[in-house]
Amino acid sequence: MTANKRIVLSSDHAAIELRLAIAAHVETLGWQAVDIGPTTPESTHYPKHGEAAAQRVASGDCQLGIILCGTGQGIMMAANKVKGVRCGVCSDTFSARMIREHNDANMLSIGARVTGEGLIFDIIDAFLGASFEGGRHATRVDMIKAIEA
Numbered sequence: 583m584t585a586n587k588r589i590v591l592s593s594d595h596a597a598i599e600l601r602l603a604i605a606a607h608v609e610t611l612g613w614q615a616v617d618i619g620p621t622t623p624e625s626t627h628y629p630k631h632g633e634a635a636a637q638r639v640a641s642g643d644c645q646l647g648i649i650l651c652g653t654g655q656g657i658m659m660a661a662n663k664v665k666g667v668r669c670g671v672c673s674d675t676f677s678a679r680m681i682r683e684h685n686d687a688n689m690l691s692i693g694a695r696v697t698g699e700g701l702i703f704d705i706i707d708a709f710l711g712a713s714f715e716g717g718r719h720a721t722r723v724d725m726i727k728a729i730e731a
Contacts, residue, residue, distance in 0.1 A: 588614045618631075
Protein backbone atom coordinates (compact mmCIF):
# COMPACT_ATOMS: atom_id res chain seq x y z
CA MET A 583 0.00 0.00 0.00
CA THR A 584 1.16 3.51 -0.69
CA ALA A 585 0.97 6.21 1.97
CA ASN A 586 -1.82 7.99 0.10
CA LYS A 587 -4.07 4.95 0.44
CA ARG A 588 -4.03 4.93 4.26
CA ILE A 589 -7.19 5.85 6.13
CA VAL A 590 -7.29 6.28 9.89
CA LEU A 591 -10.32 4.99 11.81
CA SER A 592 -11.27 5.85 15.36
CA SER A 593 -14.36 6.03 17.54
CA ASP A 594 -15.52 6.18 21.07
CA HIS A 595 -17.03 3.18 22.84
CA ALA A 596 -20.35 3.60 20.98
CA ALA A 597 -18.98 2.33 17.68
CA ILE A 598 -16.27 -0.28 18.15
CA GLU A 599 -17.99 -3.12 16.25
CA LEU A 600 -19.15 -0.78 13.50
CA ARG A 601 -15.64 0.65 13.17
CA LEU A 602 -14.23 -2.85 12.70
CA ALA A 603 -16.80 -3.53 9.97
CA ILE A 604 -15.86 -0.23 8.31
CA ALA A 605 -12.18 -1.19 8.43
CA ALA A 606 -12.95 -4.41 6.56
CA HIS A 607 -15.10 -2.49 4.07
CA VAL A 608 -12.51 0.17 3.22
CA GLU A 609 -9.88 -2.51 2.75
CA THR A 610 -12.06 -4.11 0.05
CA LEU A 611 -11.90 -0.72 -1.68
CA GLY A 612 -8.10 -0.75 -1.70
CA TRP A 613 -7.41 1.35 1.39
CA GLN A 614 -5.16 0.35 4.25
CA ALA A 615 -7.21 0.81 7.43
CA VAL A 616 -5.20 2.26 10.32
CA ASP A 617 -7.47 1.49 13.27
CA ILE A 618 -6.38 3.40 16.36
CA GLY A 619 -9.11 2.16 18.67
CA PRO A 620 -10.41 1.95 21.25
CA THR A 621 -10.62 -1.82 21.55
CA THR A 622 -12.61 -2.28 24.76
CA PRO A 623 -16.23 -1.25 25.44
CA GLU A 624 -15.58 0.80 28.59
CA SER A 625 -16.86 4.36 28.38
CA THR A 626 -14.26 6.65 26.84
CA HIS A 627 -14.02 10.28 25.80
CA TYR A 628 -14.63 11.03 22.12
CA PRO A 629 -12.47 14.22 22.02
CA LYS A 630 -9.24 12.27 22.50
CA HIS A 631 -10.18 9.83 19.74
CA GLY A 632 -11.19 12.59 17.34
CA GLU A 633 -7.97 14.46 17.99
CA ALA A 634 -5.78 11.37 17.64
CA ALA A 635 -7.28 10.50 14.26
CA ALA A 636 -7.08 14.11 13.09
CA GLN A 637 -3.40 14.27 14.03
CA ARG A 638 -2.75 11.26 11.76
CA VAL A 639 -4.42 13.08 8.86
CA ALA A 640 -2.82 16.46 9.58
CA SER A 641 0.65 14.90 9.79
CA GLY A 642 0.22 13.16 6.43
CA ASP A 643 0.52 9.69 7.96
CA CYS A 644 -2.98 9.01 6.59
CA GLN A 645 -4.63 10.71 3.63
CA LEU A 646 -8.15 10.49 5.03
CA GLY A 647 -9.97 9.61 8.23
CA ILE A 648 -13.30 8.20 9.35
CA ILE A 649 -14.41 8.79 12.92
CA LEU A 650 -17.52 7.75 14.82
CA CYS A 651 -19.33 8.48 18.04
CA GLY A 652 -23.00 8.25 19.00
CA THR A 653 -24.09 11.22 16.87
CA GLY A 654 -20.85 11.94 15.02
CA GLN A 655 -21.05 15.54 16.20
CA GLY A 656 -18.78 15.59 19.24
CA ILE A 657 -15.91 13.64 17.70
CA MET A 658 -16.16 15.84 14.58
CA MET A 659 -15.87 18.99 16.69
CA ALA A 660 -12.71 17.68 18.32
CA ALA A 661 -11.17 16.65 14.98
CA ASN A 662 -11.84 20.06 13.45
CA LYS A 663 -9.74 21.72 16.16
CA VAL A 664 -6.62 20.18 14.58
CA LYS A 665 -5.05 22.52 12.04
CA GLY A 666 -5.38 21.19 8.50
CA VAL A 667 -8.40 19.01 9.16
CA ARG A 668 -11.74 19.55 7.48
CA CYS A 669 -14.25 17.06 8.84
CA GLY A 670 -17.98 16.86 8.32
CA VAL A 671 -20.74 14.75 9.81
CA CYS A 672 -22.72 12.97 7.13
CA SER A 673 -25.87 10.88 7.32
CA ASP A 674 -26.52 10.81 3.57
CA THR A 675 -24.51 10.09 0.44
CA PHE A 676 -25.04 13.49 -1.19
CA SER A 677 -23.43 15.34 1.74
CA ALA A 678 -20.57 12.83 1.86
CA ARG A 679 -19.81 13.42 -1.80
CA MET A 680 -20.16 17.20 -1.51
CA ILE A 681 -17.83 17.60 1.47
CA ARG A 682 -15.09 16.00 -0.65
CA GLU A 683 -15.92 17.74 -3.95
CA HIS A 684 -16.63 21.23 -2.61
CA ASN A 685 -14.94 21.43 0.80
CA ASP A 686 -11.91 19.19 0.25
CA ALA A 687 -12.83 17.37 3.46
CA ASN A 688 -10.17 14.96 4.61
CA MET A 689 -12.21 13.37 7.38
CA LEU A 690 -15.72 11.95 7.61
CA SER A 691 -17.66 11.67 10.85
CA ILE A 692 -20.64 9.37 11.26
CA GLY A 693 -23.20 8.96 14.03
CA ALA A 694 -23.16 5.30 14.97
CA ARG A 695 -26.41 5.57 16.89
CA VAL A 696 -28.30 7.50 14.19
CA THR A 697 -27.21 5.95 10.89
CA GLY A 698 -27.78 2.35 9.84
CA GLU A 699 -24.87 0.13 8.83
CA GLY A 700 -25.98 -0.38 5.22
CA LEU A 701 -26.32 3.35 4.69
CA ILE A 702 -23.00 3.96 6.43
CA PHE A 703 -21.21 1.86 3.81
CA ASP A 704 -22.93 3.83 1.04
CA ILE A 705 -21.88 7.10 2.72
CA ILE A 706 -18.29 5.90 2.95
CA ASP A 707 -18.33 4.81 -0.69
CA ALA A 708 -19.59 8.26 -1.72
CA PHE A 709 -16.94 9.99 0.39
CA LEU A 710 -14.07 7.83 -0.87
CA GLY A 711 -15.30 7.90 -4.46
CA ALA A 712 -15.34 11.68 -4.69
CA SER A 713 -12.45 14.10 -5.15
CA PHE A 714 -11.97 17.83 -4.73
CA GLU A 715 -13.14 19.83 -7.75
CA GLY A 716 -10.96 22.88 -7.09
CA GLY A 717 -11.92 26.00 -9.06
CA ARG A 718 -14.23 28.33 -7.16
CA HIS A 719 -14.25 25.81 -4.32
CA ALA A 720 -10.49 26.20 -3.86
CA THR A 721 -11.01 29.88 -3.07
CA ARG A 722 -13.46 28.95 -0.35
CA VAL A 723 -11.25 26.24 1.10
CA ASP A 724 -8.40 28.77 1.16
CA MET A 725 -10.67 31.07 3.13
CA ILE A 726 -11.23 28.30 5.69
CA LYS A 727 -7.46 27.75 5.89
CA ALA A 728 -6.96 31.47 6.48
CA ILE A 729 -9.30 31.33 9.49
CA GLU A 730 -7.10 28.56 10.92
CA ALA A 731 -3.97 30.63 10.46
